[in-house]
Amino acid sequence: MLSVHVVSANSSAMTRLLVLGFILLAVNNTIQFSVDTYSQCPEDQVKNRSMTLQLRxxxxxxxDTYVRPSLHQxxxxxxxxxLIPKFIEFDDHANTLILYAWMAMIWTDEHLKWSISKFGNLSSLQVSSDELWMPHLYVYNSGNLDREQYGIPKTDCVLHSSGQVACVPAMKYMSHCIANYQHWPFDRHNCTLYLGSWxxxxxxxxxxxxxxxxLExxxxxxxPRWKLLSIxxxxxxxKFEAMNYTFPRLTYNxxxxxxxxxxxxxxxxxxIVLIILTMMVLWLNPMNSERMVLAALNLICHLLxxxxxxxxxPFNGDTLPSILVFLKNSLIIASAVLFLTALLRQLKGISIPAPVWLTSTTSFILESKAGQFILLATLDPNTSTTMGTKDDNIRLIQSSATSSIINPESVNAWHHFATLLDxxxxxxxxxxxxxxxxxxxxK
Incomplete structure (x- = not known):
């Protein structure tokens, strides 16, 4: 009894599948008949319609929109x-150029010619790009893999009686650029857009x-952020020698x-403010507490x-932008100035005699006019002719000689050395x- 029910269920399922197959076959034949009927395009059906409809x-x-528009292959x-550029954008963090433009295209479709005299002197016809064969124009170095980067979007075209087709679609081209931010924020980028057919x-x-x-x-x-210098x-x-084929490529720089x-x-x-601040620190007297405070503040400003x-x-790979190189070097200078300020305060407070090599080096520098000019604004004018006596342990310049000799036994030699170093x-x-x-x- 169970086997009878199983056979009955299988027969019912097979019957439903056969009915469904006949229905699909009938629908397919109906559609094919409709397509064949439309493809025959009987002129008597549109004979009393408008001339534009008869022409279409x-x-x-x-x-067939897939057949290349040439009678001879x-x-x-x-x-x-x-290309008619309308607007540009540049994403400096993604190194991507976005070009909004109109792309005017003209070609001749030899399958779409007609005689003007037969259709009321109609010399042109407005059609949609979906009804025509369109050039296969793609972006080779696209910065975005969206569908709009492959092919041409839907637009209106003008078809002339000679078969000439004119289309001006609105395009959005996106390409990657090899950007260089070494001179940021004065950076300039040369981006290349490659168009062709796959x-x-x-x-x-x-x-x-x-x-x-x-280009016009x-x-x-x-x-507002980027200036178009040239395009x-x-x-x-x-050319591929093996296949004896050529592939033209349109390049836009x-x-x-x-x-x-x-x-x-x-x-x-x-x-610029950091430069001025650093120079002000060096100009102040090292013994003033304001210089130490200003030097520490200068270092904090550099870090911020x-x-x-x-x-x-923007990220620039291995090449460091010049502005960061400058700030890095300036930070090193600010750190050195802070350390120098603390060192000079210690040198001017030393109470032991200076070594011979230090006094001789300082005396050699002070013998020159450049050394005397350096200390001219820092030393007391009353003591500029004599750099000290044994009573006050300061000997700067002898009045009877042009050379500057520092007494090795003078403890104030540290002070003059610190001033010269500053x-x-x-x-x-x-x-x-x-x-x-x-x-x-x-540059």
Missing amino acids: KHVFCDY DNATKVYLE SHTGEEIDYNFFDDGV MPDFTPN SAKKKVD VVVERHSTFMQTTILAPA CIIDVNWQV RLSFIAVLLTYVIMISVLLP
Whole structure:
């Protein structure tokens, strides 16, 4: 009894499958019949309609959008392009250029010609790009793998009686750039956009420029952060000897530069203030407590400025931006100035006689006019002719001789050495800042 029910259930299932198969076959035959009927495009059905409708039925009768628009497959389809930039964006953290533009395209579709006299002198027809064969134009170095980077979006086109098709789709091109932020915030980037076809060779589709690649930019909207310096177009042909094929490639070079006015206020102005602050520390008397406080404050300001710039500057791989190199060197100088201030305070407080090598070196420097000029603003004018006597243990300059001799037994020799070291440090730091600015400043 159980076997009878199983056989009955199997038979019922097979019957439902057979009925479903017949239904699908009938629907498929109906659709195919409708397509075949439409493809025949009987003219008597649209004979009393508008001339535009008659023209559309005539032109698109048996037209296939996947067939290349050439009667002879050996002839290459020439496609003329012109890029019309409208707006640019540059993502400096992702090193990506985004170009919004119109891409004017013109080619001849030999399958879509008609006689003007037969259709009421209609010389053109507005059609959708979905109804036409469209050039396969892709971005080779796309910075985004979205569908909009592959192919051409839907747009309206104008079809002429000669078969010429003109389309101007709105495009959004995105490409990766090899950015260099060494001169940030005065950085300039040269980005390259490669356009071509993945599915057609140069023997099938031949891409060319209008006016030899000269670009026009009517109503171009400037970017508030980036300035478009130049954009140029060039055609390159890659040839594969093994297959004897060529692949044309359209190259657009876009050069952008950052608007650095805002950055000059937020980045360069603090750097200049740090230079002035460091020089002020060296100018003050080491024995004043204000110099020690100012030197510590200068070091803290350097650290805060480096942290702030580090958050703003884009990542640049192994190349360190010049502004960070400058702040790093300036931080080292500020640390050295703080250490020098503490050292000079200790030297001026030493109460033991100076060694011979120190006094002789100091005397040698003071014998020169440069050394006397360095100490001119720091020593007392009344003692500039004599650097001391045995009574006060200070001997600076002998009045009867042009040489400056320091008494080795004088404990105040440490004071003169510290003063000389302080003035020389001021000159050395000033020259160091001048060299750093001349080397690191972008040309």
